[in-house]
Amino acid sequence: xxxxxxxxxxxxxxxxxxxxxxxxxDDLMDxxxxxxxxxxxxxxxxxxxxxxxxxxxxxDDITMYDAxxxxxxxxxxxxxxxxxxxxxxxxxxxEIHEIYIKGADLQYNAFVKIVRALExxxxxxxxxxxxxxxxxxxxxxxxxxxxxxxxxxxxxxxxEKDSSTSSI
Numbered sequence: 001x002x003x004x005x006x007x008x009x010x011x012x013x014x015x016x017x018x019x020x021x022x023x024x025x026d027d028l029m030d031x032x033x034x035x036x037x038x039x040x041x042x043x044x045x046x047x048x049x050x051x052x053x054x055x056x057x058x059x060d061d062i063t064m065y066d067a068x069x070x071x072x073x074x075x076x077x078x079x080x081x082x083x084x085x086x087x088x089x090x091x092x093x094x095e096i097h098e099i100y101i102k103g104a105d106l107q108y109n110a111f112v113k114i115v116r117a118l119e120x121x122x123x124x125x126x127x128x129x130x131x132x133x134x135x136x137x138x139x140x141x142x143x144x145x146x147x148x149x150x151x152x153x154x155x156x157x158x159x160e161k162d163s164s165t166s167s168i
Contacts, residue, residue, distance in 0.1 A: 025154040027089045028147075031097075032158075035086045042079035043104070046072050050111070065118045068111055076108050096146040103139030106132055 110132035117125030
């Protein structure tokens with residue numbers, strides 16, 4: 001008798017649980033925990049390689065050029081391909097993801113412009129590329145803020161990573 005009651009209530013429970021499902025929350029969880037893992041790794045690899053030869057770590061043009069051509073640009077290109085192939089179910093998350101793609105494309109083009117500047121020794125191209133990098137960083141911050149806001153609106157809590165292991 002208990003089995004009959006349980007099996008007759010089980011479909012009702014499944015239907016009710018589906019009614020309370022939040023598709024944006026589900027999509028966001030899948031996006032961060034599954035779909036974006038490869039992209040996040042590729043981005044971290046490319047940005048880390050760039051950071052090792054730029055800013056306070058800059059040593060000379062040849063070292064920067066070699067890093068950009070051999071590691072940064074090819075890896076960042078793979079990252080962009082991965083970003084463009086991520087399946088997203090909801091328009092809310094898709095809209096935010098497009099900000100990420102726009103920022104990543106801009107950053108990629110800045111890296112390519114730096115290579116061209118190094119090849120031609122054109123300081124104006126370096127200035128343009130630096131402006132592009134700043135705009136890309138702004139878009140990437142906007143993406144992060146929008147993802148955080150969407151997560152908060154849909155009750156998704158992020159696990160904080162140990163900042164000592166973060167490359168950025």
